[in-house]
Amino acid sequence: MYKKMLMTPGPTPIPEKVNQRMAEGMIGHRSGDFSELMRRIKPKIKDVFGTKDDVAILSSSGTSSLEAAMVNLAAKDENVVVIVSGAFGARFEAIAKTYPYNVHTYEVEWGEAADPADFKDFLNSLDDVKVVVSQACETSTAVLHPVTELGEIVKDYDEEALFIVDGVSSVGGMKFNMAESKIDCLISGSQKALMLPPGLAFVAMNQNARQKMKDNDLPRFYLDLNQYFDSLDKDTTPFTPAVSLIQGLEAVLDSVAEEGLENVYDRHAKMRDMLRAGLRALDLELLVEDEYASPTVTAFKSTSDELSHIKDELKNNFGITIAGGQKHLKGQILRIGHMGYMFPSDIIVVLGALEGILSKYRQNDYYGKAIKEAQEVFFNDL
Amino acid sequence: MYKKMLMTPGPTPIPEKVNQRMAEGMIGHRSGDFSELMRRIKPKIKDVFGTKDDVAILSSSGTSSLEAAMVNLAAKDENVVVIVSGAFGARFEAIAKTYPYNVHTYEVEWGEAADPADFKDFLNSLDDVKVVVSQACETSTAVLHPVTELGEIVKDYDEEALFIVDGVSSVGGMKFNMAESKIDCLISGSQKALMLPPGLAFVAMNQNARQKMKDNDLPRFYLDLNQYFDSLDKDTTPFTPAVSLIQGLEAVLDSVAEEGLENVYDRHAKMRDMLRAGLRALDLELLVEDEYASPTVTAFKSTSDELSHIKDELKNNFGITIAGGQKHLKGQILRIGHMGYMFPSDIIVVLGALEGILSKYRQNDYYGKAIKEAQEVFFNDL
Numbered sequence: 001m002y003k004k005m006l007m008t009p010g011p012t013p014i015p016e017k018v019n020q021r022m023a024e025g026m027i028g029h030r031s032g033d034f035s036e037l038m039r040r041i042k043p044k045i046k047d048v049f050g051t052k053d054d055v056a057i058l059s060s061s062g063t064s065s066l067e068a069a070m071v072n073l074a075a076k077d078e079n080v081v082v083i084v085s086g087a088f089g090a091r092f093e094a095i096a097k098t099y100p101y102n103v104h105t106y107e108v109e110w111g112e113a114a115d116p117a118d119f120k121d122f123l124n125s126l127d128d129v130k131v132v133v134s135q136a137c138e139t140s141t142a143v144l145h146p147v148t149e150l151g152e153i154v155k156d157y158d159e160e161a162l163f164i165v166d167g168v169s170s171v172g173g174m175k176f177n178m179a180e181s182k183i184d185c186l187i188s189g190s191q192k193a194l195m196l197p198p199g200l201a202f203v204a205m206n207q208n209a210r211q212k213m214k215d216n217d218l219p220r221f222y223l224d225l226n227q228y229f230d231s232l233d234k235d236t237t238p239f240t241p242a243v244s245l246i247q248g249l250e251a252v253l254d255s256v257a258e259e260g261l262e263n264v265y266d267r268h269a270k271m272r273d274m275l276r277a278g279l280r281a282l283d284l285e286l287l288v289e290d291e292y293a294s295p296t297v298t299a300f301k302s303t304s305d306e307l308s309h310i311k312d313e314l315k316n317n318f319g320i321t322i323a324g325g326q327k328h329l330k331g332q333i334l335r336i337g338h339m340g341y342m343f344p345s346d347i348i349v350v351l352g353a354l355e356g357i358l359s360k361y362r363q364n365d366y367y368g369k370a371i372k373e374a375q376e377v378f379f380n381d382l
Numbered sequence: 383m384y385k386k387m388l389m390t391p392g393p394t395p396i397p398e399k400v401n402q403r404m405a406e407g408m409i410g411h412r413s414g415d416f417s418e419l420m421r422r423i424k425p426k427i428k429d430v431f432g433t434k435d436d437v438a439i440l441s442s443s444g445t446s447s448l449e450a451a452m453v454n455l456a457a458k459d460e461n462v463v464v465i466v467s468g469a470f471g472a473r474f475e476a477i478a479k480t481y482p483y484n485v486h487t488y489e490v491e492w493g494e495a496a497d498p499a500d501f502k503d504f505l506n507s508l509d510d511v512k513v514v515v516s517q518a519c520e521t522s523t524a525v526l527h528p529v530t531e532l533g534e535i536v537k538d539y540d541e542e543a544l545f546i547v548d549g550v551s552s553v554g555g556m557k558f559n560m561a562e563s564k565i566d567c568l569i570s571g572s573q574k575a576l577m578l579p580p581g582l583a584f585v586a587m588n589q590n591a592r593q594k595m596k597d598n599d600l601p602r603f604y605l606d607l608n609q610y611f612d613s614l615d616k617d618t619t620p621f622t623p624a625v626s627l628i629q630g631l632e633a634v635l636d637s638v639a640e641e642g643l644e645n646v647y648d649r650h651a652k653m654r655d656m657l658r659a660g661l662r663a664l665d666l667e668l669l670v671e672d673e674y675a676s677p678t679v680t681a682f683k684s685t686s687d688e689l690s691h692i693k694d695e696l697k698n699n700f701g702i703t704i705a706g707g708q709k710h711l712k713g714q715i716l717r718i719g720h721m722g723y724m725f726p727s728d729i730i731v732v733l734g735a736l737e738g739i740l741s742k743y744r745q746n747d748y749y750g751k752a753i754k755e756a757q758e759v760f761f762n763d764l
Contacts (some may be wrong), residue, residue, distance in 0.1 A: 004407065011408045011625055019405035022626075025386065026393045027562060028703050059581050060442040063621040098603045153416040191622060197408060199441050199581045199624030221477045222605070237443040240573060242581030242624070243393055244404075269586040321410050 002319025007299035007350060009139050009169055009323060009337035010192040014248075018195060021251035022244040029243055035235040036155040037250060042232070044253040047261060048194075049167075049186055049204040050176035055229035057249075058201040059242035062189025065201035067095045068223040069164045069185050070133070072213045076100045078130040081123065083150075086110050087140035087326040088166060092133055099218065104129070110329055111141045111299070113292035116149040123157050131162045137170040139192075140326040140330040142299040142335060143288050144170070151182030162209055168192060171202070172256070173268040173296040184209040190245060193268070193296055195252050195340040199245045203228070268295035271338040271347050274377045278351040278370035282358055287333050296339035304331040309361055310354065318353045344378050389732060391521050391551055391679035391705055391719035392574040396630075400577060403633035414442025417617040419632060424614070426635040426656045428644060430576075431549075431556035431568055431586040438610035439582040439631075440583040441624035444550040444571025447583035449477045450605040451546045451567050452515070454595045458482050460512040463505065465532075468492050468707040469522035470548060474515055481600065486511070491524045492711055493681070495674035498531040503540050518558075521551040521574075522708040524681040524717060525670050533564030544591055550574060553584070554638070555650040555678040555721040566591040572627060573651070575678055577634050577722040581627045585610070587619055597745055650677035653720040653729050656759045660733040660752035664740055669715050676719035686713040691738065699737040726760050 006013050027033045056062055070092075075078050080101045082093045085108035096103045097264055102167045107124050108114050114134065123129060132154045137144050154163045162184040167176065171186065172193030178186055183206075190200035203225055205213070213226060227238035256264055272295045276286060279300050287299035302310070305325070311334055314320040325333040336350060351370040359366045390396050409415045427437045427597070440446055452474075456462050462483045464475045467490035480484045488504050488754040490496050496516065505511060514536045519526050529547055536545045544566040549558065553568065554575030560568055565588075572582035585607055587595070595607060609620035638646055654677045658668060661682050669681035689706070693716055696702040718732060733752040741748045 006408055006410060008410045008412075010622070011411060014405075014408050014626075022579075023396075023401035023405055026388055026396050026573075028388060028390045028705070029393060029580065030390075030705070031703060058442075060440075060446065060604065061622040061624070065443065067603045095603045098601050100601070138741070189622065191408075191625075196402075197624060197626035198411065198622045199627060219480050219482070221449045221480045222442065240392070240443040240571065241581045242563075242579060242627075243573075244396075244579035245581060245624075321413060323410070323412070 012340040022248040038235040055204040065187035083134040086138035133164040137294040139169040144294040148181040193339040274374035277373035394722040404630040420617040437586040447569035465516040515546040519552040519676040530563040535586035575721040636754035659755035
């Protein structure tokens, strides 16, 4: 028997309290109980998204919020720039290309972050761009883009252009301040740093974006965000919401407030730093440089054979599930998620397992070495 | 303290086993464990939808499956007929009018079922209709439309026209046979007779419909059902699925198979008959005639004051939540849901409460009278 550990970059483990809350009993979604639940959630979720504006809650997965942001904020025939640095940027591009837009793709080497100066040149080479979209953390490569610098560039280019940021694998695991970073729309999903099962999507939007959305006549119904924000004013939802997940969401928001948001973010940064120090001690090459390393997921490279051995051994002998690479990074990297209901002790455990696996596989002595590096990061900081 | 009873026509109570299964622990949605879960679910869910074809599972609420059916099966500029006999027909009409279709609304008095002969005349008065949509049970009025007769009429009109049926409040509570009823596409949601929290939507589709869908070039991404069926062939989903709800779905399907589908349907029909007999004994007028009464929800009329008193008393003094009317039926009817994890004993309890409430309110003696009628239905049938 193994204690199972889900260390993928989403879905992530669910705290027991959250599971209990979700099993507390179904309530009618048009009842006073549900309105009160929404009323309690509304202010708390704003803090997590770093905004004073409302955050719409959709009952669907993260991809739907990418599409919703797009189809509500970009109008027909507009010029849209999509930053693509991995599988989720590519998905955003595919969504954009589904609709009647002029899509301009800004390609970034997978594993690298968008270079602000270069992006600025790219943007300035285009006329009349109305919408720019980027990941904050590109989940497939574990890169954190310099969102605040990008936001600055977008608004320098045109104060009216809208900046949409995909925070699916970052909201809840790092600090956002939408106004400071000049983000008009920040989206996310429930199953990553927010410690819930998949099934909820979130869209935070400033008033500027909401204003533009009202005049957008692209056909959409379930993803028409006007309806969600209008309903939110009345503490309800336009369509039957995923009640149990929203019950769980309140437990998550309470738990996050109890720990303190800054402490939550520090915990994530510390897990990243511990893990990176440990992986280096195991002679594993990190995909992303320190400056752009996400606090929520870490990717490392090795030979395809070694990666496959590591992944299987972790799963079969230690009950630890981690993720492989996606698309052309398949077989080239492994990814360890460290967001949501995860702790420095989990990093110690996975590093301990890796020490043993690699000591045997490479016939080298790694015992204690990765853990020692991680401990130093942990204790030096206290 | 009251034992809370949720007797709305959705969401409905969740069986303890299903809650436990949903809290069993998160699994990666790209893991072998999840593929195996999907592989086990696939054949079982077909039985509930009465089809040999695949049933797509979307992570979103029922409305999204209405929209998905529409936007995948009706192409640009096509003639679409929507049968509207209540709030959900009206929603289907609103969805249809969002897209570039020629929408023809067949209006039915709320509380009545579509009349086959009249509908046939209506359909024959139109040229080149490609898609017809109807509710099976219109949740807002508790009417069951004569779906098989409607299907016959659609195919008599044009063998190639597609018949889409909204089974949100009926699938799982009554028998469907898609081929026999000539239904090309049957949709549903998780939160009604399927005993799950809201958050999953289902689309069953025959090969004819799937073929047409492939050529439809209306823009859609999250609701592109081609992607769902293609992924289903590989035991997976195109986007991150609501894992915990799908874990729960397996528990539901196992429980339904254990009871036996025919027994499940008989239980629903019996609850309807018991409740209707009891309500009549309370001198409450039923909104729907026997012939078109749904096995999953029952509506009754009274004065606005009496209805409001009944609803409040049930909630405040008995912990029983039932639903009011929607749109122009607000204040004119109440609706009692009896689908999913509900039993004849629940009908006895709600009737007992109603006897007391009305005995006092009307200063009349109803004690035992409604229950007796319900018992007779129950025991006569054994």
